[in-house]
Amino acid sequence: MRLFLTSLIFSLAFAYFTNSNVLNFFALFTGILYVLLMGVKNKLCFIVGVFNALIYAYIAYINRLFGEVFLYLLCYFPMMIYGYFYWNKNTLIKTLSLKNFILIYIAIFIIAYFYSFYLQNLESRFIYLESFIFSSGLIATILSLKKIINHYIYISISNIASIYIWAILYIEDSSNLAVLMLMILFFILGIIYLFSWKKDLK
Template sequence: MILLLSSLIFSLIFSYFTNSDILNFFALFSGIAYVLFMGVKNKFCFIIGVFNALIYAYIAYLNKLFGEVYLYLFCYFPMMIYGFFSWKKNVYISKLSPFKSILIFILIIFISYIYSFHLKDLGSRFVYLESFIFASGLIATILSLKKIINHYIYISISNIVSIYIWTRLYLENSSNLAMLVLMILFFVLGVYYLFSWRKDIK
């Protein structure tokens, strides 16, 4: 309840002082709440994640970020539903070996390259950056469902790329400030929970 209230208060204050519209408010609120609940390993995060995926997909569509539309609509959305039913509270936190970590990073690059051709056809604005975000987000989500701590590493790299994209979009249109702030919070909280989850590795 405290996490939900904190997310709500921050989003309300931010939206009030930046004149954010209702769509950006809900994107910010649901995004922050999702990360906070995921960080404390509470399966309620998946319920919030469903709404965040739909809202963000629509905002990404409005900004012609088709790579992120596919990521949130056809990857995050179904995985949030799957995660809610498959998440087990008592499953131990684990980590990948250095060799597997390198293999997965190579897999991310490969998926990014293949997916970039599809985004070119769609006319996406940031083809290669969005394809990388899609690939790393897909892999990170799968790892998070298995409670593998490395997902925070991959998603943090993805968040850095997202920060760059939304900074560009913010410079074009100040109404994108809420999404830029959300990406920055995603990165900061991701790094924080990376170290927090390390204490629970078995």
């Protein structure tokens, strides 16, 4: 309840002072609540994540960020449902070896490279950045379901790319401020919970 109220109060205050629309408010609210619940390893985060994935996919579609549309709709959405049932089956926090960490990053760039050709056909706005965000988000989500701490590193670097994209979109349209703020909060909370999860490593 405390995390719910914290997310709600912050989102309402932000929406009020920035004149955000209802859609951006719910994107911010569900996004913050998802990250907070994930950080404390509460599987309810996946229920919230379902709503956030649908809302953000629509916002991304409006802004012609097709790479992120597919990431949230075809990756995050089904994985949130799967994660809700899978979460309790894997309780220990784990970490990758340096070799596997590097190999996964190579895989991320390979996936991003080939995915960029698909986004070119859709005339997406930020083809290469969106390809990287998609591949990083895909891998990070899989790792988070397995409670592998390195997912915070992959997703935090991906969040930097998202911040850049939404900063440009905010300059073009101030109504995108709520989503830009959400990406910044994702990055900050991701770093905080990276160190928090480290304490639980076995």
